[in-house]
Amino acid sequence: MPQSIFVTGAGGFIGQGLVRKLAPSANYSLKVLTRRPRLGVTSQVGGPQEITGDLLEPATYRDALRGCETVVHLAAATGRATPKDYERVNVEGTRVLIEACKAAGVRRFLHVSTIAAGYADQSYYSYAKTKAEAERLVRESGLEFVIVRPTLVLGEKSPIWNTLLKITKLPVVPLFEGARPVSVQPIHVDDVVRGLVRLVESESFKGEVLELGGPRPLAFRAFLALTQQAVRDKPGKLLRIPLGPVRLMLAAMEPIARPLMPVTAGQLAVFANDSIAAPNWLQTELQATMPSTEELITTLVDQGRSGDDGLGIGREKVRRETRPLTDQAQRTLQDECRALTTYLVGTAPNAYIEAQYARATHVHGLAFDEDFSCFDRTTVRLARSNRITARAADAYCGLLHRRGILRRKLIVLTAILEHVAPTYAAFDRVETRSLAAMLLTLAGHGMVSGLSLLLGAAVLLPTKLYCALTARSAPRARSAQ
Amino acid sequence: MKILVVGSGPSGVHFALTALRKNHQVVMLDVGRARPAIALPDADFLGLKQQLDDPAGYFLGPDFESISLPAPEPGNDKEYYGLPPSKDYVFDRPEPFAMRLDGFSPLVSFAAGGLAESWTGGSYPLNDDELSAFPFGYEAMAPHYGEVAERIGIAGGQDDLSVCFPPHDHLQPMLDLDESGARLLAAYERRRERLSAKYKARLGRSRQAVLSTPKGSRQSCRYCGRCLWGCPNGAFYTPSLTLRECRTYPNFEYVPNVFASHLELAPSGAIEHVVSYDLDGGAETRRMADAYVLACGTLSTSNLVLRSIYRSRKEIVRLTGLMDNRQVLAPFCNLSMLGRSFNPRSYQYHQLAFGIEASAPDRYVHGQITTLKTATAHPILRSLPLDLKSSIGVFKALRSSLAVLNLNFCDWRRETNYLTLSPEHVDAHGWPALSARYRPPPGENETIRAACATARGFFWDLGAPLIPGMAHVRPMGSSVHYSGTLPMSTERRAWSVSPTCQSHDIENLFIVDGSVMPFLPAKNLTFTLMANAVRVAATAF
Numbered sequence A: 001m002p003q004s005i006f007v008t009g010a011g012g013f014i015g016q017g018l019v020r021k022l023a024p025s026a027n028y029s030l031k032v033l034t035r036r037p038r039l040g041v042t043s044q045v046g047g048p049q050e051i052t053g054d055l056l057e058p059a060t061y062r063d064a065l066r067g068c069e070t071v072v073h074l075a076a077a078t079g080r081a082t083p084k085d086y087e088r089v090n091v092e093g094t095r096v097l098i099e100a101c102k103a104a105g106v107r108r109f110l111h112v113s114t115i116a117a118g119y120a121d122q123s124y125y126s127y128a129k130t131k132a133e134a135e136r137l138v139r140e141s142g143l144e145f146v147i148v149r150p151t152l153v154l155g156e157k158s159p160i161w162n163t164l165l166k167i168t169k170l171p172v173v174p175l176f177e178g179a180r181p182v183s184v185q186p187i188h189v190d191d192v193v194r195g196l197v198r199l200v201e202s203e204s205f206k207g208e209v210l211e212l213g214g215p216r217p218l219a220f221r222a223f224l225a226l227t228q229q230a231v232r233d234k235p236g237k238l239l240r241i242p243l244g245p246v247r248l249m250l251a252a253m254e255p256i257a258r259p260l261m262p263v264t265a266g267q268l269a270v271f272a273n274d275s276i277a278a279p280n281w282l283q284t285e286l287q288a289t290m291p292s293t294e295e296l297i298t299t300l301v302d303q304g305r306s307g308d309d310g311l312g313i314g315r316e317k318v319r320r321e322t323r324p325l326t327d328q329a330q331r332t333l334q335d336e337c338r339a340l341t342t343y344l345v346g347t348a349p350n351a352y353i354e355a356q357y358a359r360a361t362h363v364h365g366l367a368f369d370e371d372f373s374c375f376d377r378t379t380v381r382l383a384r385s386n387r388i389t390a391r392a393a394d395a396y397c398g399l400l401h402r403r404g405i406l407r408r409k410l411i412v413l414t415a416i417l418e419h420v421a422p423t424y425a426a427f428d429r430v431e432t433r434s435l436a437a438m439l440l441t442l443a444g445h446g447m448v449s450g451l452s453l454l455l456g457a458a459v460l461l462p463t464k465l466y467c468a469l470t471a472r473s474a475p476r477a478r479s480a481q
Numbered sequence B: 001m002k003i004l005v006v007g008s009g010p011s012g013v014h015f016a017l018t019a020l021r022k023n024h025q026v027v028m029l030d031v032g033r034a035r036p037a038i039a040l041p042d043a044d045f046l047g048l049k050q051q052l053d054d055p056a057g058y059f060l061g062p063d064f065e066s067i068s069l070p071a072p073e074p075g076n077d078k079e080y081y082g083l084p085p086s087k088d089y090v091f092d093r094p095e096p097f098a099m100r101l102d103g104f105s106p107l108v109s110f111a112a113g114g115l116a117e118s119w120t121g122g123s124y125p126l127n128d129d130e131l132s133a134f135p136f137g138y139e140a141m142a143p144h145y146g147e148v149a150e151r152i153g154i155a156g157g158q159d160d161l162s163v164c165f166p167p168h169d170h171l172q173p174m175l176d177l178d179e180s181g182a183r184l185l186a187a188y189e190r191r192r193e194r195l196s197a198k199y200k201a202r203l204g205r206s207r208q209a210v211l212s213t214p215k216g217s218r219q220s221c222r223y224c225g226r227c228l229w230g231c232p233n234g235a236f237y238t239p240s241l242t243l244r245e246c247r248t249y250p251n252f253e254y255v256p257n258v259f260a261s262h263l264e265l266a267p268s269g270a271i272e273h274v275v276s277y278d279l280d281g282g283a284e285t286r287r288m289a290d291a292y293v294l295a296c297g298t299l300s301t302s303n304l305v306l307r308s309i310y311r312s313r314k315e316i317v318r319l320t321g322l323m324d325n326r327q328v329l330a331p332f333c334n335l336s337m338l339g340r341s342f343n344p345r346s347y348q349y350h351q352l353a354f355g356i357e358a359s360a361p362d363r364y365v366h367g368q369i370t371t372l373k374t375a376t377a378h379p380i381l382r383s384l385p386l387d388l389k390s391s392i393g394v395f396k397a398l399r400s401s402l403a404v405l406n407l408n409f410c411d412w413r414r415e416t417n418y419l420t421l422s423p424e425h426v427d428a429h430g431w432p433a434l435s436a437r438y439r440p441p442p443g444e445n446e447t448i449r450a451a452c453a454t455a456r457g458f459f460w461d462l463g464a465p466l467i468p469g470m471a472h473v474r475p476m477g478s479s480v481h482y483s484g485t486l487p488m489s490t491e492r493r494a495w496s497v498s499p500t501c502q503s504h505d506i507e508n509l510f511i512v513d514g515s516v517m518p519f520l521p522a523k524n525l526t527f528t529l530m531a532n533a534v535r536v537a538a539t540a541f
């Protein structure tokens, strides 16, 4: 009989790799906990069974746990979540999951933690503290368990790797350095997944803590330099920045400005601690077949450059929306189309335009207000209300929020209006004017546009701050890194 | 002789027509996606907007996929080609074709007529300097350029720029020039001496594969402004017209809807037969002939050769020397058109060309100038940092004066750039995927900067300044002039062909598309591909 395994955080970076590896095997029957059903996967014959639920609400997955032999717990809050969310997801989430496992008779618990859980200096780093706390809960759970602590995990889709790629493209790369230079031991996600599979296959969970790292430790600085070399085909410059003061400053700003900050003081703990794996049997076993760190980096850089999605005539893939357009959404889009058409071309749309607009926004994933961020929702509402606020919101977004929902909706509408009668005339009418009249028109546009921008900024800048602060930094259950 | 040709693009059809006229038996295998019927053939461009039942569906696609939206994440925006839904069939890929890309983002076509079903018609003969790496000079090519010009119809004339285009027969009179183009040309005429001395650059009329006088069943251009969306009356040349002509020959057999997979090689190294798959049923067919001619376009032709070697020798080779023209798009504003109207009833593609002499004669930089007439506005509107209402106002005020200069740079074969198979990426049928790698030549940035500086000065002096900050270096692969992986060579080198395009590696194999170019001049290559295919059919068969 196949081993029945329950995975949390399966949508995360390590989780995806693990599911890909385990799902096709006949030795396992896989259940994955997801917050939103991912389309198509459930229906796949032999694919993992998706359990739609929430880590913090055991009622949603209690039944699914029954009969499972092993739980692989990858879900965690990472990135720039608030201390409260770290506490909720990483500690509370682990606590309720353990309770549910015990109730359901699950025997084995594979807990994926992080090298940071063992950092000596965890100042400001709620993530590390909560992961350490979660480990304690696992140790005291009474379940058969293994704890795995990966170091720096790299892979094509690794968030850390992608940040690194961006940074190393810069001519000068900042390097935070504390009292002493630290070392890292980057490992490829495939190797982490290999390790996890090895554990799932193994007979007994002996309550070990296994740290997993790459082929060899190296100075953080050397790692950055290697990446820089691979990305830019030439060595770049590193700019040393003292760590202490920066951490202090970030920590002070954090309570108010976290949502706007590129990094948090806590995340800088990687520059204050070594992230290298203590020797253990699994590490030794995996290491035997790992590529060198240099190879690991060059392969990743090359993978980033190549892909097969470049083929084609440069169109964004239209995301096929599977949710039907509700009457409510339809009405909202109709009103929106009227308001925005009146704003753009000065006349009301006909029924054909309204219908096209509803369809086009729908297929381009722009139809449902509830999908939008707080800020996007505000810009769209502002634009719907009248011509003046529409232009103000548009002027702001045209300059400062160019990929936002309002901008996308307006581009969709413009594309329709320019191609259909009678509104195409607003774009294609053949006009001859004196040079002076034309310059006057241009100046007029410039002035109104400027005023609209001021108005838009006056309303939307405070909104932006408000949205950023109140963002219930969504309890993102992602895999631990 | 029985000749099996794969591919119905410009190379394939012109080879076939010559071979048919010489009474050879020609079988043409082709994926051959066919063009759907043309909507309202009598309407002009604005008429389409007024008269179509579903204009949004026609212009934007059934799923509105042609709306040009910014990607949600910065850095993910794709190169914009502006090709309309009515040309989608040209780029429709059959399932057996997959590619891995590194530094190269190509277009491929499996249409009846190939990529040139959506080309823009620029047809320029190469001169002796540009042919210096070829095993023959202009004289050998001239009659074939003339022959192709006679077949397809090329409008063009003699002017200051013509010194860059060696003379050949059968040019048609030039089309009417739009007002913006005419004003630019007049401004150039007035300052010709000074400008060409100062910049070593020239401006003149383009060479376009479009009829200014009717030819057979094809009408002459009636200035309807629909060129991009598909010419409704055959005035604008596409290879499917020649395919149609081939199909009137009794010694021609056209076999569409098949994917040629590989050539089965005998131990002697010669081809035994070609293996293809029926795209509906997947049934495998083997076909034999006296000679096999590949005209699938450089990428597909190379893929076929690579797969054949892989199948027979279990070996993955690298076909080096992949080339493409680097293109830079530089929008400019023709100030003399400010306040004037534009005429939507105009021929749409480039009517003027621009040439910059370079350090070496073969490094000539070739420019094409397209003035804005009928066009899709929203991609331009969305690029401005303004509210869309103001953008529309500004666009309307400037529209008639807007234009774009498309600079093309030559390319040469280098070891760093190649096509091969990627064993890590295997398709559903177990074949490793075609994989392309391209790195630009060292010093490319300086070359581009120098040409842009010349153009900036030149157009400024013409009263048509380039719009600052708007020049765009297109990613490699965008010019769609792929070539160089199986070059012509007088020596018997591995992975090359003879001067008559017979493979040095596989004896009964001929290759007649861009793969055989030993050098890629800046001027658009297709006219040369067609003439070369005619040359091969005329001289080797």
Ligand SMILES: Cc1cc2nc3c(=O)[nH]c(=O)nc-3n(C[C@H](O)[C@H](O)[C@H](O)COP(=O)(O)OP(=O)(O)OC[C@H]3O[C@@H](n4cnc5c(N)ncnc54)[C@H](O)[C@@H]3O)c2cc1C
Residues within 6 Å of the ligand: B006, B007, B008, B009, B010, B011, B012, B029, B030, B031, B032, B033, B107, B108, B109, B110, B111, B112, B113, B114, B115, B116, B117, B118, B119, B120, B121, B122, B123, B258, B259, B260, B261, B295, B296, B297, B298, B300, B301, B304, B479, B480, B481, B482, B513, B514, B524, B525, B526, B527, B529
């Ligand atoms: C937007 C655009 C604008 C362009 N503008 C110009 C221009 O102004 N001037 C210019 O000179 N060039 C231009 N070009 C380039 C020109 O279109 C190409 O150079 C030309 O089409 C190449 O011709 P070909 O016959 O070698 O190959 P292709 O056109 O690629 O044709 C390949 C043919 O082979 C068939 N085929 C491929 N693989 C297989 C297989 N495995 N089995 C069966 N059949 C197969 C396909 O169905 C197709 O018929 C442009 C291209 C584009 C896309």
Ligand code: SF4
Residues within 6 Å of the ligand: B210, B220, B221, B222, B223, B224, B225, B226, B227, B228, B230, B231, B232, B233, B234, B235, B236, B346, B347, B348
């Ligand atoms: S070439 Fe262009 S303008 Fe001329 S008839 Fe054809 S589509 Fe119309």
